[in-house]
Amino acid sequence: MKRLQRVLVANRGEIAVRVIRTLRELERTSIAIFSEPDRMALHVLMADEAYPVGAGPSRESYLHMERVLETAKRVRADAIHPGYGFFAENAEFAPACADAGIAFLGPLPRTIAALGDKLAARDAAVRAGVPVIPGSPGPVGSLAEAKSVAASIGWPLMLKAAAGGGGKGMRVVRNEAELDAAWELTRGESRAAFGDDRVFVERFIERPRHVEAQILADSTGRVAFLGERECSVQRRHQKLLEETPCAAFDAATRAAFGAAACRVAREVGYLSAGTVEFILDEKGRFYFLEVNTRLQVEHPVTEMVTGLDLVAEQVAIAEGGPLSFGDEPPAPRGWAMEARIIAEDPAHNFMPSVGRIERVRFPQGPGVRNDSGIYRGYEISLFYDSLLAKLVSWGNDREQARRRLLRALAEFVLEGPKHNVAFHRWLCAHPEFVRGNLSTRFLEDHFKPEMLGAGEEAREVALLAAALHAHDERQRVAVGRREDATPGASAWKWTGRARSGR
């Protein structure tokens, strides 16, 4: 296949910046697209070429398929990298690229379509002999049938409305007596809420861990497992911190896990980079969840321990080339963690925050990587994802990676919108996190907003700084300099202005 020289990045923010970096290293021409408010975004500044694709709302720009494809054709792009989100897992976009004669840096269109259907994906896993969460194969017709399913899968279990989702229409049942009561209740609620009273029965996992497998597959049929990532620390299914390897894995589990992920990938004829997601129960047994047919947000931790560049691999695969490492993936070395730095306020229910980046100083030094799309003066807009940066640390072992991340978080100066750096410092210092005792319920179990409140030292620093500031300002105000003062300005603003005037 021909060299993909001109690559359009159909994304924005940190992931567009990250892809552009690799394209430059590969000596390819990087082509950015941007919406009106993103004219000054970092990915536009960093790309070799950049073209406007419409207004602020994603639907009118980054998600406007016709315009993105028209732009790609017009500027003679050989390939499109979708990043994550936007068109990355859109079943119509990849075939449309193919029709336009543009390579899509991702799986084949039919794979995206097949894996986008959760039930079809689950069936593929079952066919590949990969465990799924034990449960009824379909809706359960009667209480008696529910009891017989319960007898085979054990307690506790969950009644799930067939039409439910996102945590709605689910009820945890701990024993047979509870099941008697819950059966009609769940069906009634389901009927009322969704107009559908079909109910599934599934084993309930109290404190699951979220563990996923990074895979790479080339067009010669080679499928490689590049290690797992644990993404258990989440809030409402939003991952906050990821790491590799998983602290709960031993070598045997890892080998079985990797083999299972590769079987799923082979079953669906997977191509390019992908992630097979599993949940891990308290006994260390893993169950297939779904396949994400894209480069994941948290892919840098895998890159840190394998030394691979997953974007470069995607380009090579799309050109029909082999995986860079041949048959045997490099053995992962050490440990890596990633903290998602998000414009949200953990002290106030993780409310999203917008505004100008007033000041920023990124962490540096040994074992630190920072993927970000922001710079000083840049305006965080409400239109897009609130991910500001991905701060990644690498260490010889988990403890060194953790301490490095904590150190890097302490170095991170970020002012403007509210953000979660202090939250991550709390998390990385939490004794249960230190021990590696994670689950998707970690925040519910351990986090309270007041834990982010100022400690004694912070209060002392604030007190002294404010006093010294006021003292300085008062001493600096000179008599006869206040005719320019405006009524209504506070004393602090006014004294600041008087000083800057000299």
Place this chain on the structure above:
Amino acid sequence: MKLWVTLDGRSAEVDFSTERGLVVLDVEGRKLDADFVRLPDGEVYSLLVEGRSYEVRVSPGRDALDVTWQGRTIPVEVKHPLEKLLQQQQGAAGRGHGETIAAPMPGAVVAIRVKAGDVVQPGQSVLVLEAMKMQNELVSHAGGVVAEVFVAEKAAVSAGQKLVTLTPHEVAS
């Protein structure tokens, strides 16, 4: 020089002195060497307290200074003892019947920020009084409409002298 610092409802008196060119703070009986330098990076300061290094942002908040350290922002109210006295006076004067702003100490009026008829927000400065070689912003606590300004710039005033009166906003509108 003394300042009253209030943080989370707790107040402390901070006394400033200079020893061998260094600022020494006396905070509730503790003496602390401090060095406070503005960085070329905005409202950001390097604070050294007894050698311990902190990088802080100090920016004007609504009624206080907002101090940001390690991603946490803490509002701190700083008052000159005169302002504290004034606040107590005004608190005692009560609200609802308008507000009288009087000189808390003898001094000179160096700036008048309002004229009769101006609408003043709570916390807004109305006048600057120089006393004890310090510039003091006198603020209206209740807000309202300026009824009368009794003094002119450069006027010398005595303690307790009436400077500005305000009527409550609702009455005026």
